[in-house]
Every structure is written in C-alpha cells, then in structure tokens.
Amino acid sequence: MEPDLVIALDIGTTYSGYACQFRDTFKTNPTEIWMNSSWGQAIIANKTKTCLLLKSSEEIVSIGDKAEFEFFQMYDHDRDLVEKDYLFFKNFKLILYKEISEDPHLAEDYFSRRKSIKLVMSKFIEGLVKHCIEKFTRQRRLSISDDNVRWVITVPAIWNENAKSVMRKAAEKAGIPGNQLILAIEPEAAAVNCLYLSVQERSGLDDLGRVGDKFMVIDLGGGTIDITAVEVVQNKPYNRLKEIVGANGGAWGGQRVNEAFQQACHDTFKSKDGKSVFIKCRRADLLKMENEFERQKLSIVEGNPEWIEFQLPHDIRDEIMKDVKQEPNKYSKYFQIQKNGLFFNSQIIRDVLFQETLKMTVQHIHEKMSIINAAHVRKFILVGGFAESPIVIDEMQKQFPDKKIFVVINPFYAVLRGAVLFGHEPNVLQSRISRFTYGINIFVYFDPNVHSPDKRWVAKDGKIYAKDVFGIHVKTGETVSIGETRPPIEYLPVYQDLTSIRLNVYQSTEKKPMYVTDPSCKKIGYLDVSLLEPIRAKQKKKIEVSMVYGGTELTVKGIDKSFDLPYKVTIKFAHEN
C-alpha cells in the first residue's frame, strides 16, 4: 500500500534531523520537502546535534542542541546533581560502526556511565519522533501509530547487518511500527535525491539522473565516509537505479577536524611535568571547548586570519594558566597564551587541521576506490556536511582531476531529502552488489584431499564429517535484485533424533571462504529451527534455508521441511542474544 505520508529520520554521527512529504506533494512537486528549520539553539539550520539528555530513570529530558544546552546549564549550576540525576550522550552512532562482537554494545555518557546502544538510540529516535509529530503533524492530527505513514531511517552503507538490525529494533522500541519502517542506505538516499534536482540545482550537470548516467556518491559526513555508485536504468514511469560499484567507506569525516584541534591543544600546552594541561579537564569541559571550536570552524570564511579567543571553562582556566607552558611544534605559531586566556589563529583550521584530515580522507577514498574498481565512473557527487566546505571541494578537485566533481546544493541535508524520496520509491534500487559472502556453518562428508585434518569429526554412528564448513548462500560482489530470494538450500541434520538445530549465520569478505573459522569470517546471528517428527514413515528430517537479499536488510529464513506445515524462523542477530 502506498503511504499518504513519508517521514524520514536521518540520525547522523554529529547532526540529525527529520523531513516529511505527503504522497500528493511527491507526485506533483517532489522537490517540496518539509524540514524543521527551527531547532532552537542550533547553529546549523534543518538538523540538530545528535545529543540526548535522559534522567537517570531513563526518561527523556530533551534531544539535540537543546539537550546539550540544558546539560551544560545544569552542569554549570550543580555538577554533582547532574551527575547523580542525569545521563548525557553524544556521538553515539559511531559505536555501531565498530565491529560488533557478541557483547551488547555500550554507549558511554559524559560521566562514563554505560547504557546499551539500543536503548540510547531508541530514546533518541523516540525524542526525534515526538519533536517531529509536535512540529509537523499535530495540526493534522497524526500520530506515530497511524498506518498511512511510512517511516524511513537512514543507515550508513558501511554498516553490517547486525548494526542495521540494532537500528530497526531501536526504532520499534521507540514505537515505530516495524511493518511501516524501512531503512535507507545513506549514500543511496543521496543518489535518489540527485534524480529530483531542479534544473537550477543540477546546472553544469545536465545529464545527471538521465537513463544511462553513471555516478558515484560520496557522503562526507561527520563520522563516516560512505561511497556507492549507481547507474540510472529507468526514469519513467518509475525511477530505477542499479548499484554498479559495491558500497564502501570508513570512519572519517568532519569530526576528525575537531579531534585534530584537540590533539593540537594537547600537544602544545603542557604542564611543568610535561603532560598536557588538558588532562586535568573533565570530559564535559573538553566538550565545551570542542563546541566552541565547531562553531568557529563552521563560520570561517576565506579572508584575513583572525586571532580567536579560545574559551576555556572558567573553573579550570586559572589553574591551567598558572601551570601552562607552550611546546614549540608545528602548531605553535597558531597559538598564543595571554594573561586573559588562550588564543588561536583561524589560519590553523585551513592550513593545518583541514589539511591533515583531508589527506587521510582522500587517501582513504583512493584506497576504497581501488578495492571497488571505480575507475570507469567519471562523476563524483559530494554530499554530507563536510562537503559544505570549499576547502574540501578544492582538495577533491585537485586529487581526482579526471573526475567531474559536483556538490549538490545544500549537501548537509541531501541524505535527509533523499531518504524521504526513497520512502516514496522504496524499490528504486533494483539491484545491489553484495558487500559480503553470507552463509551458514554446515557439516559435509570428510574428504582428506579437500579438508584439513583438524576439521575431521566422527559422528556417533561412525560417519566421518568435515565440521565448520561455510555453506555459501550469497557471494561478495554478486549482483542481487531487490527482494530476490536466493535458491533455498536443503540440509539434513547429522542426527535424525535431534529435536532442534541451531544454524549459525556468517559473513565473510572472501568470495569462497572454506571454513567459518577462517579469519575473513564473522558470525552475525543464528536461527533455531525445531525439527518435528516427519509425518510420513521413512521420511527424513530436513531443513531448508533461504536468504532474501537485495533490499536494505538481509533476511534469513529456516524451514522445517519434514513437517507438512512449514515452521519458519528468522535470523536473530548477535545483539539479540
């Protein structure tokens, strides 16, 4: 059923937002997308900081810039009270990028208290949705449970299935009905946005989004670089894209400039004992300094360098200033200590901090390009807040002279706009390239010419098997169509008297991994399939495993084939243990 309204949430590493569009508007004027433009204390329009303030009881106090503002207000007023009664989280999305182990993922607040990332994400989504409903839908009497709304949440292309599943479960916990929720891959959403640019917005790139056009999208966000490349295969009556280069990326982005600034401060201002004076600072105070820097970074324009006062938190300023000495290093000329505080020269941002981050970013893009064989794609579309910066655009042009570099208007919210459009056209990506090989662990008859001796396993009935064998269902680099069910594969349990069987699901970066224990393999979840007695005599217990791929999320199903009514189970991801 087509939704009457699409609401998209883009939860970024550093900034988040929401956007809405009615179906009728999409049909008549697709570029008209509603976004909240007043986020209170926000320094950037349309999105707010990815921050969450909770009471210790886990009740939401506020989200976004407001959460940070309120946290600091309380912190400055009564630090002990805020530490006792509140939790403040920021930049928690990056936790999901880290390789997910079997342990629950923990997000740490500013007083080092830990909560599961699913809880933190869910509270943030709940706050974002509430804000959205208040701002956009209240007059229209809509609610989160309305069945005519389709919800879209964006996820980075580089996330694995487990991380995507955490996001889905967090959204469902926040009250979004699972059957009305789709996940959009961030650079793919940005690619969809390219199909709907007005003539003015695409000026200089008239063929962008026409049938046959191929382009690469590079999402330069706060925490990640996300890359994907598509070919436009159809425009009418629907848009259809084909992924031509597998998505890839890494943990680089605008946030690194801020980190580089902090590092420069640590390296430059030392106590008499030779250690960084900032070691004495509390995390919340360092965050205040970072915010001040972020504000300065966003406002730098080409022009004369300026000396900017570096706002040190009051209660540590005097102590630090007493003790501080300036180390001679490559940053020294950009810093000055004066009686009333520390100053930095705005030139350091352009000359040093951006350069260092950009060098790594570009090197990273070069590396990823070589892996994904993108030589034949001539057009690079830059999106993400980091692409707002002219310094970044210049560097990309310099580094990739044979490519046409194009920055969409307002790259900062291109993903968000694209996510809404994707919500109206969820089948727009007609095929994708599998990033991993997926499969399950199986036993096969042991062949000494093929299997290594340590995998030899003798069953109770004396039959000899090779254990830990990777039963491949989808191979990395394979093109899979949307919703395509890979041919199901039947397996016989080793023992016929088993009443249930656990199938572990693995991913691998290799095309043909031999064993699930190979270094390239990682368990992502499992299925527990019950094995009922077959109803016909002599019939054997059998399981059928199928994987549905090509969509934004992988689904794995197991069916007990020995019983007439198929008993289905779906994969439980590692975080659901």
Ligand SMILES: Nc1ncnc2c1ncn2[C@@H]1O[C@H](COP(=O)(O)OP(=O)(O)OP(=O)(O)O)[C@@H](O)[C@H]1O
């Ligand atoms: N004009 C600008 N100059 C430099 N950097 C900028 C500018 N505007 C935004 N940024 C940076 O872009 C980043 C935010 O971009 P964006 O909102 O696309 O990221 P995100 O969605 O939060 O992160 P991700 O997509 O990686 O999860 C921040 O690091 C911000 O400092």
Ligand SMILES: [Mg+2]
């Ligand atoms: Mg983003």
